[in-house]
Amino acid sequence: MRDDRSPAPRTFGSLPPAAALQLLGSEVRAEILWALSEARGEDGPPALSFSELRARVDADMDSSQFNYHLQELVGQFVERRGESGAAESQLVEGMAGDHGEGYALRPEGTTLTRTVRAMSVAGDAEIEPFDVGLECHVCGGAVEAAYANAIFSVQCPDCEYLYDYNLTPPGVVDGDGDVVLSRVARYNRHVRAAFADGVCPYCAHDVTTTFADAAETAYPGREHREVFVHRACEHCGNRDNLTVGEAVLTDPDLVSFCRERGVDVTSTPIWELAFAATDHATTVLSRDPWRVAVEVALEGDALELVVDESLSVVERTYS
Ligand SMILES: [Zn+2]
Ligand SMILES: [Zn+2]
Structure with a gap:
């Protein structure tokens, strides 16, 4: 249990965790985070200018309305990387490389979107029980593996001894047995x-x-x-x-x-x-x-x- 005398946890942006999550309760902000996450996978620096970001999220949205949502995320999940030096830039210090100018994910935004990516999969993320090629150490039966509900299990069907039962992202199901x-x-x-x-x-x-x-x-x-x-x-x-x-x-x-x-x-x-x-x-x-x-x-x-x-x-x- 948490020691009552210790300070309550805050995000790097100094918000209580639930308040940080609450910031995401907007379709526009979710789209902004996703657009910036997609930009990380592209060639070049993972920063988008205001106009590029707005074009990717909703080109028809009023500029000031879009900016309102964007600024709600800045300092929490997003940072602005300025062209005129440190005073304007919120770039996390010590990160090497060409980061470009514009808006990009802060580490919290990267972690959040990476978590969602890790648990996202195209197609069917289930594997029917299949033979592991292992004689059960307990009973000698043929041990089986299966994947369902994000749990990868390795278990003996005869004596039910569990070798593994772990939350495993669905990326694991890609490929043959x-x-x-x-x-x-x-x-x-x-x-x-x-x-x-x-x-x-x-x-x-x-x-x-x-x-x-x-x-x-x-x-x-x-x-x-x-x-x-x-x-x-x-x-x-x-x-x-x-x-x-x-x-x-x-x-x-x-x-x-x-x-x-x-x-x-x-x-x-x-x-x-x-x-x-x-x-x-x-x-x-x-x-x-x-x-x-x-x-x-x-x-x-x-x-x-x-x-x-x-x-x-x-x-x-x-x-
Ligand atoms: Zn932990
Ligand atoms: Zn067994």
């Missing part, structure tokens, strides 16, 4: 790695860490799990559950131990790595404070990592 699997495996790896590293992958805030005995949670498949590591961002609400194996996946000792034995954990889909996809190699050593071990066994050798309740690796044992 193997291409999609490869892309979603890499996308999820980066999201997981950020959470594992303690940084919200969406807003860059710290995340909290909570361990929970699997049996005491309501998560599906808990009967096959030992412990859930819940990481949450209190700023934007982003959250994820990690296995301890996922939490230590970028540990340099683990990476090189596996690499020397023919497994590249930096590119293998996590669902193929039993120590990260399941809790079969995970042991709860203590609960107060939490200490949990995960053992990676390959070619007759083993590396055991122990994490404390901050998910820091505090012991490494080779055997």
Whole structure:
């Protein structure tokens, strides 16, 4: 929970978040943001002159009326890049390159329109369940993947063990099964790695860490799990559950131990790595404070990592 003594959040334009969203409640302003977003994808500087912008949004609109809507966005989602120096320019300092003159998106406008773009898709953004080519680590069944309602799931239809169940933008569905699997495996790896590293992958805030005995949670498949590591961002609400194996996946000792034995954990889909996809190699050593071990066994050798309740690796044992 947010500390009551901390200041309420404001956008960079100093508005309460809801007031910033309220600014968008106008078709003209939405069209302005979209036109400026489209300009970012074109050749040349992503700035449009007043007349060019008005022509793209609504050439018939009265100039002063258009300017009223545009100025409502300036300083919040849009900036004016002047030709006569810093006093007129609102260009974000430190951005390299030729930015042109006129109106362009501020970082907030870029982020907003990029989010809408990320969740937009032409055609059908669903994939019927298809074979992943993986024997379920729990029951040996044929694991399947599917995409619907912006969730990419990887699950065993026989024992219902969930390997992945993540909000994934529909860009992931482009291509055939193997291409999609490869892309979603890499996308999820980066999201997981950020959470594992303690940084919200969406807003860059710290995340909290909570361990929970699997049996005491309501998560599906808990009967096959030992412990859930819940990481949450209190700023934007982003959250994820990690296995301890996922939490230590970028540990340099683990990476090189596996690499020397023919497994590249930096590119293998996590669902193929039993120590990260399941809790079969995970042991709860203590609960107060939490200490949990995960053992990676390959070619007759083993590396055991122990994490404390901050998910820091505090012991490494080779055997
Ligand atoms: Zn299964
Ligand atoms: Zn966040």
